Every structure is written in structure tokens, then in C-alpha cells.
Amino acid sequence: MEQKDSRFAVLIDADNVSPKYIKYILDEVSDQGVATYKRIYGDWTDISKKSWKEQLLRYSINPIQQYSNTNGKNSTDSAMIIDAMDILYSGNVEGFCLVSSDSDFTKLAQRLRESGMFVLGMGEQKTPSSFRVACDAFKILEIISQNEDDISPAITAVSENPARYGTSQDETPSITSKAEIERTVSRVLTENNDHGKNTTLSEIGSILQKKFSEFDVRNYGYSKLSTFLESMNDIEVLKTGHNYLVKERQNTVSRQQIEKCITDLICSNGGHIDNLSIIHDALRNRFPGFDVKQYGYSRISSFINSFKKFKITNNTVQMKQ
Structure with missing residues (x-):
């Protein structure tokens, strides 16, 4: 599908997102397509939500009232999930933007993707990895809200541990190294x-x-x-x-230099080298830092075969007649 033609449902959890990010959220969505639905969920009788009013009017976002029936429980989750499924079955969008720093939306993101939806997640750096990886793409709000002239690596990269994310579901992950x-x-x-x-x-x-x-x-x-x-x-x-x-990036050692080194090695060993590793080791000794990947090859055999002067037969390298 063409990105610019994609219709998105933007669903925002007001309990877990600051109003200062709304402009940047919608800018990111506009890079993917058109925000057909713009809804935000929260208890608007709560005085702490007053700061949202100006932003909702400015960006034409539809506030969905959800009373807090239980103290300490995020009641917006269920309303947001139900609306997401209703929108999914309406067939009016090709993607969803789920804005929250809460891992409770992990299952929703997975379900939407199973139905062929593109899921763009957004949340603060504290967002658990379970929600991040459940999305097709995830944007960190602290980063996207920075000015281009003031961009700095604000988040620590992960270590070289093969496990890219933490083992605990609630552990806050860092970015990939x-x-x-x-x-x-x-x-x-x-x-x-x-x-x-x-x-x-x-x-x-x-x-x-x-x-x-x-x-x-x-x-x-x-x-x-x-x-x-x-x-x-x-x-x-x-x-x-x-x-x-x-x-x-091109290596400073030319192919001509390497070809001459291999030729000299073959000639000094009776016209053949019986093991490719001998050539590989000789090139590394002659040219410190030598790596066939720098020349676009994954194996030494493929690299040597790329020279017209040499042939390989059962791991033996000889000059072509």
C-alpha cells in the first residue's frame, strides 16, 4: 500500500501521555498517511486533564470520556481497546497509531497486526519492551519532540548482550546498540x-x-x-x-595488490596452494585488517574466484592456464 494514501486511527491514552507531545505525534503520523480518526481517552472530569483542552481544540482531537470507577486503575484501557476493535471491523483504516507508555496495550497491538494492520506505537522512554516490539514501528516521544538542531543521543544503547531486550516484561529497555x-x-x-x-x-x-x-x-x-x-x-x-x-567502504588495499600477493604465494609453492586458509592467513599477515567483506564477499573462496587468474578445485588454488 502507498504510505501517503494510508488511513490511520490515532488512539491516545491521556493517562500515560503528556499534552506537550501531541504536535509531534500527529507529525509522525502524517509521515505515514492520514489521521482519519483522532481520539483520546481519559476521565475529563479530572482537573489534572485541564491542560489537554487547548491541544484538543487546536488539533481537532475527539475526547472520549471514561470515568475512573476504581482508584488506582487505568480505566481508559478497556474503552480504547473496544474502540480499536470497532474501527478494525469497520474496514475504514489501514493502520493504527497507539499512543501510550503502558504495556497493557501489547495484546491489542498484536491483535491488530494479526489482522493485517500496520501498528505505529508511541510512548515515553519508560515504555516496556513488550509493547515496543509488538508494534511494527515504535517512536520514543522524548526523541521525536526534540528539535533537529538539538538532536543528541538521549537514550543509552543496549550492551552487546545478544538478548536485545530485558528478560522482565516490565523492564524499561534501551535502544539497540x-x-x-x-x-x-x-x-x-x-x-x-x-x-x-x-x-x-x-x-x-x-x-x-x-x-x-x-x-x-x-x-x-x-x-x-x-x-x-x-x-x-x-x-x-x-x-x-x-x-x-x-x-x-573501499579498502586502501587494491585488488591488484591482492592478486600479486596470491600469485607470488602460488608460484613460491610449486604452482598450487592446497588449502584456502593458507591464502587467507597470508593475506591477513601481508595486509593487516584484511577482510573479504570489505570487497563485497562473504567467503574467501568467492573472493578468489572473482579473479580471472585463479581457479579453485577441491580447496586447491592454482593459476589458470
């Missing part, structure tokens, strides 16, 4: 290179969003994906025509 993002981008580049396919900037953005629901370059102190990627050691972004291509 930049190192993990870089490893993901590198894997995509390698796979595409092995199939002779270019990698576009938009493809990288789409993959990162699908893999990490909370991914947003603003979380890392950048305003553009291209700038974020170029900050990585081994990645560069090149403009070609109307497209931006993402590539592994």
Missing part, C-alpha cells in the same frame, strides 16, 4: 553483493525498521539515515542518479 545496527547492515550488503545486487538506502531503512521496531536515527543523535550510516567505520553512502546506494 549501534554496533548491532552496523552488523545488520553489513550482513545485508554481503548477501546482496553475493547475488550481484545493489543495496539502496531505502532498502536498508526498511530492513532496519522491520528488524528493530524502535529504530529511529534520531535515537542516535542524527537527523538523516544517510548521515547515520556514514558515521559507521566500514559503510559509505553514494548518490547515483536519483538513488542513494549503500556500500562497504
